[in-house]
Each structure stands twice: as C-alpha cells, then as structure tokens.
Amino acid sequence: MISYDRVYSAADRTEAPKEPGVYVWFxxxxxxxxxxxxxxxxEHGFALYVGIATAKRTLRSxxxxxxxGNASGSTLRLTLGCHLSLPLRQVGSRLTFGDQESAVSEWLAEHGRVACVARQEPELxxxxxxxxxxxxxxxxxNPHAYAKEVSExxxxxxxxxxxxxxxxRTRHPAADR
Incomplete structure (x- = not known):
C-alpha cells in the first residue's frame, strides 16, 4: 500500500504537514x-478513501x-452525509447538510483516522x-465497483x-435577495 509515519485524528489534525501530498482515510x-x-x-480500520492535497490546499488544510468543513468543500463529507442519510440542502450556490454538518463532523471524529504522505506531485x-x-x-x-453507486x-x-x-425560492422569492 503506502508507507506513512503517522495517523491523525480530529483532535490532532492541526499537526498534519503544511505540504502537498496524499492522504488515506481509515x-x-x-x-x-x-x-x-x-x-x-x-489497526486503524479499513482504508476507504484516498485524496490529494496541493501546494495551495495542503494536507493540513x-x-x-x-x-x-461542509459538503461543498469536501467530497468525503458529502459522501459520508449521504451514506448517513442526512438531508442535503442548497444554500445559495453551496450544498450543505446545514445544522447536520455537525453530525458528519462527530461521525468522522469518532470513526475516522487519516494517514498523510507528503509529496510534491501527489496525483501520480x-x-x-x-x-x-x-x-x-x-x-x-476508481475501478472499484461501488464507485458507481457512490456517484449515483x-x-x-x-x-x-x-x-x-x-x-x-418559488414560495419565498425574497429569500434570494
């Protein structure tokens, strides 16, 4: 798989590198x-998601x-919220789970851990x-068969x-102003 030095939790996420790289969620x-x-x-669980961080959006960020964050800024949060059957809402141009974003945060804090590997060119x-x-x-x-179901x-x-x-908006057009 990959070699990593450390796995981060919600509590110590601010210690993650301020560098580009790859991260794997367990x-x-x-x-x-x-x-x-x-x-x-x-020992951290199942590796279910991999992502990249760029020089602009580092591993720490x-x-x-x-x-x-929220569903608009994190496809992982969007995917988890959907699997947790939380109602997605559109607020302006952003998609969010609204006051249920905290449920996604709590679920991630309880069950998620993430390994980071710093790399200047993480895409490869x-x-x-x-x-x-x-x-x-x-x-x-992703060639995984479940990717299609996640997309749907x-x-x-x-x-x-x-x-x-x-x-x-049709019921309350003033809300768009």
Missing part, C-alpha cells in the same frame, strides 16, 4: 452500505476541511493507489437539494 466502522471486502485493513501516487487497492468511497479514476447516491442527493431549493 474507518473503524464503515458507513452504512459501504463494502469493505478486499479493502486494506490496519484538507484535513481541516474534511473534519470540520493517488492514481497508483486507486489502481492497486480498493477504495470504495472514491469516484474519479451523491447525484440523487444533489438533485433533491436543488429541487428543494428551487421550490423554496
């Missing part, structure tokens, strides 16, 4: 419906977005990982949020 409990067969398993390592291991929560470039789940949630937002 979960001691898989989100509902997520298959773990064939996934890399360690990406971990902050995932642990404490991310691609290699997606081709050589099973990460069911990734979509782009997120698309359905986005569509429902946009439809609800359009309905609310």
């Amino acid at each position: 979960f001691d409990v898989a989100p509902p419906r997520v298959p773990t067969d064939g996934c890399w398993e360690t 990406r971990l902050r977005n995932h642990f404490r 390592l991310e691609h290699e990982l997606l081709q050589s291991a099973r990460f069911p929560l990734n979509i782009k470039g 789940l997120r698309a359905a949630a986005r569509s429902a949020a946009r439809a609800a937002g359009a309905w609310a």
